[in-house]
Amino acid sequence: MMLELAPEDVAFRLNARDWLKANVPAAPAPHEGHPSREYALEWLARLHASGWSGLAWPADYGGQGLSPTRMILWYEEYVRARAPSALDCTFVALNHAGPTLIACGTERQKTFHLPRILEGRSIWCQGFSEPGAGSDLASLKTTGRVDGDHIVVNGQKIWSSFAHIADYQELLIRTEPGSARNKGLSWVICDMTLPGITIRPICNMAGVSHFAEVFYDDVRIPLSEIVGGLHNGWNTAMTTLGIERRTAAMTLQLELSVKIEELIDLARPAPGTAAAEILSDLRAEAAAVRAMTYRTALREPATPFDGSLVRLSYAELAQRIHRTAVDILGAGALAEGPWVHDYLESYSETIAGGTAEIQRNIIAERILGLPREARA
Amino acid sequence: MSYDLTPGEELTHILYAAQSLLDANYPLDRLRDSAHVDGMAPLADFGAFLLSLPEESGGAGFSALEEAHLHAALGRHLLAPTALASTLAARIALETGRDGLAQAIASGETRVCAGVSTRNDHFLFEPDGAAMAVIRTDDGLNLVGLKDAEMEPATAMGHGRPLSRLKDVRSVGNGFKADEETARLHALLTSAQLLGVARAARDLAVDYAGTREQFGRPIGSFQAIKHHCANMAIGVEMVSAQLDMAAIAVRDGREDAAFQTAALARLAPRVALQNARLCIQIHGGIGFSAEADVQLFLKQAHLLRNYLGATDFLSLPSPMFPLAKVPA
Numbered sequence: 001m002m003l004e005l006a007p008e009d010v011a012f013r014l015n016a017r018d019w020l021k022a023n024v025p026a027a028p029a030p031h032e033g034h035p036s037r038e039y040a041l042e043w044l045a046r047l048h049a050s051g052w053s054g055l056a057w058p059a060d061y062g063g064q065g066l067s068p069t070r071m072i073l074w075y076e077e078y079v080r081a082r083a084p085s086a087l088d089c090t091f092v093a094l095n096h097a098g099p100t101l102i103a104c105g106t107e108r109q110k111t112f113h114l115p116r117i118l119e120g121r122s123i124w125c126q127g128f129s130e131p132g133a134g135s136d137l138a139s140l141k142t143t144g145r146v147d148g149d150h151i152v153v154n155g156q157k158i159w160s161s162f163a164h165i166a167d168y169q170e171l172l173i174r175t176e177p178g179s180a181r182n183k184g185l186s187w188v189i190c191d192m193t194l195p196g197i198t199i200r201p202i203c204n205m206a207g208v209s210h211f212a213e214v215f216y217d218d219v220r221i222p223l224s225e226i227v228g229g230l231h232n233g234w235n236t237a238m239t240t241l242g243i244e245r246r247t248a249a250m251t252l253q254l255e256l257s258v259k260i261e262e263l264i265d266l267a268r269p270a271p272g273t274a275a276a277e278i279l280s281d282l283r284a285e286a287a288a289v290r291a292m293t294y295r296t297a298l299r300e301p302a303t304p305f306d307g308s309l310v311r312l313s314y315a316e317l318a319q320r321i322h323r324t325a326v327d328i329l330g331a332g333a334l335a336e337g338p339w340v341h342d343y344l345e346s347y348s349e350t351i352a353g354g355t356a357e358i359q360r361n362i363i364a365e366r367i368l369g370l371p372r373e374a375r376a
Numbered sequence: 377m378s379y380d381l382t383p384g385e386e387l388t389h390i391l392y393a394a395q396s397l398l399d400a401n402y403p404l405d406r407l408r409d410s411a412h413v414d415g416m417a418p419l420a421d422f423g424a425f426l427l428s429l430p431e432e433s434g435g436a437g438f439s440a441l442e443e444a445h446l447h448a449a450l451g452r453h454l455l456a457p458t459a460l461a462s463t464l465a466a467r468i469a470l471e472t473g474r475d476g477l478a479q480a481i482a483s484g485e486t487r488v489c490a491g492v493s494t495r496n497d498h499f500l501f502e503p504d505g506a507a508m509a510v511i512r513t514d515d516g517l518n519l520v521g522l523k524d525a526e527m528e529p530a531t532a533m534g535h536g537r538p539l540s541r542l543k544d545v546r547s548v549g550n551g552f553k554a555d556e557e558t559a560r561l562h563a564l565l566t567s568a569q570l571l572g573v574a575r576a577a578r579d580l581a582v583d584y585a586g587t588r589e590q591f592g593r594p595i596g597s598f599q600a601i602k603h604h605c606a607n608m609a610i611g612v613e614m615v616s617a618q619l620d621m622a623a624i625a626v627r628d629g630r631e632d633a634a635f636q637t638a639a640l641a642r643l644a645p646r647v648a649l650q651n652a653r654l655c656i657q658i659h660g661g662i663g664f665s666a667e668a669d670v671q672l673f674l675k676q677a678h679l680l681r682n683y684l685g686a687t688d689f690l691s692l693p694s695p696m697f698p699l700a701k702v703p704a
């Protein structure tokens with residue numbers, strides 16, 4: 001076990017630091033809508049032009065194929081430079097759709113989409129959740145009826161982040177009539193400009209519209225847009241779950257170590273006070289989340305489901321850090337501001353991408369081997 | 377070289393050997409007798425007290441990393457803090473140029489117990505037969521002789537393991553003060569033992585949750601119990617990842633060694649206490665009884681937390697300070 005860098009890695013780190021210093025936009029990202037899309041795409045294009053996009057993607061697909069060590073170095077420099085959040089509207093394309101296409105896509109799908117994603121020319125969203133299918137994703141009902149060389153999609157998705165500013169959607173639908181649960185699903189590339197699609201942005205509790213409802217009314221999608229085979233969508237969706245070990249989610253985890261320093265700076269607690277005790281605990285946990293991020297990225301062989309441990313630790317710590325910020329701000333928190341905005345946004349941390357309760361079930365059943373609970 | 381957190385072969389070997397020693401000599405049920413005093417001979421023979429001392433000082437030449445993992449294993453078996461004290465005492469003796477004493481301590485010939493001395497309370501843990509003690513005070517660690525110590529037996533928390541109260545703390549003198557490096561090792565290894573306690577509590581709880589049945593099903597199928605177990609696993613993972621981070625930083629003399637160790641020392645007692653508490657809850661009535669081992673974890677966590685003491689963590693610079701605020 002070691003955390004020692006070769007001179008080339010040190011040079012890489014310093015190079016990243018210099019580049020970020022010169023290139024991180026001075027203006028903060030707009031919170032929503034098309035300005036946020038333009039901002040994110042421009043930033044990604046700038047990253048791409050200097051060889052900083054698709055870090056984890058293999059070189060064959062235009063990525064950088066960075067080693068886990070270098071991913072960590074880059075992301076640490078990234079968060080310390082306060083570069084634009086990696087959880088913006090390019091996140092799904094770079095960290096989910098792209099890797100899924102690399103793993104399961106056809107040649108045509110790959111050559112068309114991968115460069116567009118890397119170069120900052122297309123935005124993707126994810127259409128998995130439905131009004132009746134959240135934690136229980138396998139109960140989804142949106143259908144795709146095969147009709148010649150098309151599927152005809154009818155139904156509704158919800159909570160699809162950035163759907164209203166996206167070009168494409170990874171859409172999970174039931175293509176085999178009469179199928180149940182995780183059988184008979186397909187993972188489809190849906191062009192968001194197709195006729196029959198209606199998108200309604202939904203405002204979140206922080207007062208901004210990041211996610212949307214999407215309605216499909218006889219939307220005709222060519223069969224060639226299916227990724228990973230007809231009726232095999234669950235497997236396609238699961239493939240990408242395994243990729244999450246070394247994605248930009250790491251930046252969020254590492255960012256807590258920076259945020260806690262900013263909070264300590266804001267609070268400046270006297271030693272021995274209750275505030276100092278609370279901040280010390282938060283700071284220690286942020287250090288541990290960083291250590292877990294290192295471990296998840298670097299330890300071989302990877303232990304399956306360890307991702308749940310770090311993700312949940314991250315999510316709950318993020319919430320506590322922001323709650324503490326609001327406590328420290330006192331009445332000042334009643335007016336809008338960066339900490340307050342992030343505080344409200346942080347409520348999603350234990351809901352989006354699998355709720356805290358579901359993560360705990362996974363930890364208990366898959367890691368600790370406790371008896372499974374009843375399933376539908 | 378690049379970062380790699382895969383445990384090496386050497387570490388795996390040491391832990392394997394240590395585990396059979398611990399199973400053979402320190403089974404948990406030895407503590408059903410509250411007067412039991414842990415003998416140190418098996419550990420001394422194993423070389424446990426000089427594992428990370430350099431070979432030219434008679435040590436085994438391993439690093440703080442192997443030593444930390446060894447102490448996590450000792451923690452699982454609720455070893456008396458005598459093992460910690462002996463390891464630290466050998467270091468302090470060497471630092472202060474007392475090589476012969478260091479040898480006597482490492483070989484188990486001179487027994488060294490652990491103690492704490494705060495403003496109002498001065499305790500020694502399992503002092504029977506100990507010639508010296510490593511006492512944690514509010515301003516550091518001291519190796520003291522017990523020849524003139526004025527002490528009396530005290531009843532430990534919940535009638536737990538043997539404890540004595542020093543009647544007059546001046547009777548042991550100031551002794552030799554540990555340097556910064558040894559103080560850091562103290563925090564690292566005591567935290568490692570707390571991790572061991574947290575792991576043991578998690579495993580006992582998970583075992584019980586999988587076998588104890590109520591309402592016709594294992595209680596581990598109930599989500600409330602499952603989530604308690606998940607919380608225990610999360611705590612263990614946090615502390616164990618941070619332990620590696622801190623142990624590597626200490627081993628390599630990294631700049632962030634103080635920060636990483638202090639973060640670990642902040643986290644480890646909290647998680648050990650949490651897991652001990654949840655383990656009791658998951659066991660129901662038997663968890664509350666003194667006839668089962670469950671309650672031992674809680675008492676050990678309290679003991680180790682006090683041996684660890686507190687540091688002013690916020691005063692230490694973070695390796696992740698925002699770049700804009702780093703002075704050029």
Ligand SMILES: Cc1cc2nc3c(=O)[nH]c(=O)nc-3n(C[C@H](O)[C@H](O)[C@H](O)COP(=O)(O)OP(=O)(O)OC[C@H]3O[C@@H](n4cnc5c(N)ncnc54)[C@H](O)[C@@H]3O)c2cc1C
Pocket residue numbers: 125126127128129130131133134135136158159160161162211348351352353354355356357358361599
């Ligand atoms: C900010 C944000 C962005 C999102 N982005 C996307 C996106 O881009 N694409 C997409 O497809 N989806 C997205 N989602 C949806 C997200 O995946 C779901 O919200 C999530 O899976 C939970 O589903 P639900 O909202 O239907 O809640 P439910 O599943 O109805 O859960 C309600 C409550 O019941 C609990 N619960 C449910 N089942 C169990 C169980 N078995 N055991 C214990 N407790 C249980 C949950 O933990 C929760 O507390 C997003 C959500 C948010 C908040």
